[in-house]
Amino acid sequence: MAHVVTAFLRNRGEVLLVRRSDTAGTYPGRWGGVSGSVEGDADDPLADARREVREETGIGEEQLTLVRRGDPVAVDDAEGSFTVHPFLFDCATRAATPNAELAATEWVRPPAMLARETVPRLWDAYRAVGPTAETVAADRTHGSAEVSVRALAALRDEAASLAHTDGSWDDLAATARRLRDARPGMTVLATRVNRVLQEADRTPTAVRDRAAAAVAAAVDADDRAAREAVALLAAHGDDGADPAVVTLSRSGTVAETLERLDGPVFVAESVPGGEGRDVAASLATDGRAVTLVPDAAVASLLATGRVDAAVVGADAVFPDGSVANKVGTRGLALAAAREGVPVFAVTARDKVAPTDAFHPEWADFAAPDGVEAYAPLFDRAPGECVSVVTEDGVFDREAVRAVAEDHRALAAWDAEGDADRGGDGDDGKE
Known part of the structure; x- marks a missing residue:
């Protein structure tokens, strides 16, 4: 089974999709992330992902910040058997210069993958690295505004999945509650999730579209x-x-x-x-x-x-x-x-x-035996x-x-x- 990498580049709530050329050896003309064969260690293909981004889009490592590596996704069809290693990078530029292997590039909201002719299991590969309630709760690196954008993106993506599979409102509401309550000290997270659910009709499609608009509005609010x-x-x-x-x-x-x-x-x-x-x-x-x-x-x-x-x-x-x-x-x-x-x-x-209500949260702060910690x-x-x-x-x-x-x-x-x-x-x- 061949090993390949797929790199998703994220900028202002959108990801870069690339359309494979009509002469590509596999899946010609289909949309995907930046992808290519693993030439090094299949257990650690990060260098391959960065190389493919540089070769296919001209975007160098200095513009990329690794967000997450996801669990591999298996693909087995008439084109072959592949183990796809997905990666998500925050990208500081939207200026992509495609090489001869690509026919086009486009920055899109991730749910657009569900409406396009893509390489197999592209959405599954993205969801393996995309934001979730768990990653929002665990994020101790970014400020609350950025964490709230990740929460809105997770809500958008879950709503898109449920809309695509005729999922239930109850499942979506449960996800919204987990996201809203993931970081009690971050008011902006609850405000933005609540607004989406309050203003959207009680359907996954409406929540998907309202959450996508909320991501763009949140980024614009910080700029202003x-x-x-x-x-x-x-x-x-x-x-x-x-x-x-x-x-x-x-x-x-x-x-x-x-x-x-x-x-x-x-x-x-x-x-x-x-x-x-x-x-x-x-x-x-x-x-x-x-x-x-x-x-x-x-x-x-x-x-x-x-x-x-x-x-x-x-x-x-x-x-x-x-x-x-x-x-x-x-x-x-x-x-x-x-x-x-x-x-x-x-x-x-x-x-x-x-x-x-004030929720200070607490640091992991070690104190000597017999001494209480206040952190x-x-x-x-x-x-x-x-x-x-x-x-x-x-x-x-x-x-x-x-x-x-x-x-x-x-x-x-x-x-x-x-x-x-x-x-x-x-x-x-x-």
Whole structure:
């Protein structure tokens, strides 16, 4: 049995499909992922997947981030017997230059595979690497906005599968509940899943289409919030220069904001997890001044006068205006208020929480025998210390409360599920 790789490249919620040339040795004219024979070790064909992407599309390794390798998919038909090794990559570019083996390339929403003449079991190969409730729950690498996009994509893909097989609404609703509840501390995930189910007709097809549109809207919301933040920050630099900014944790929206500015950046290491190190490395391009700061030194840094503004993300904005984010944000906000440094929480409006319930989550933090550990992953910054910047501009307390009421109404689709959970439960107030 021959071994082949199939690489799915993902960008802004879509994947790259390629159409095989009419002279291809197998499955001529059909659509597929970027694929080719395994020339190396069949137990570790990652290098083969990267090579095929480079040879067939011209996209180099520096543009690819491996997301997942899936379980092999078996194909046995008149064309031959194959073991397909699927891979999913996040791709930083949409500029693909097909080689002679390909007749066309196209970025599409993944469910489009179900309506095309594809190589055998292409959808099965994609589902082996696509997002699921389990991968959403386990993701400790990405910010909440990106995790919510993965949840919407998982809902879209499950709805597409059920629509294709005449699956039931009950099965789809169960998947939606698992996705919505996968990360209780990430308000945006529940908001976006609830909105899809509340606004779509009670059919898998309607949910598929509404979830696909929600993925695109979510990406656009982050872009717009970043632009709003850049405009506000521009007023805090000296003599027209971009401001010096301190940030903490990993937020895709904050990253987009900082990439549009040229001023110095101070990045807190952000323990536990230490994702600030990767953030600092990604910003240190073209000679930009980037400084990595131990979390314990953030207050000291703010006292030096070297920082013009602080920019953080948000996992939730509560009805009282307070902001939940990676632990350390509360201390940063309080220290910044003491030193007169403005703090901007850049976030999509979908992160406004419908209730005051706070779910800090807990880090795997080892303490000596006989010693208790206290290691929350999130804390809560007071609303009076933070300005909330969304794709619709700065939100004051009244605006936050109004959006919170709107988001409470989105859960109406699942009165049964809410009853099973016993309502909101403990409000978790500080």
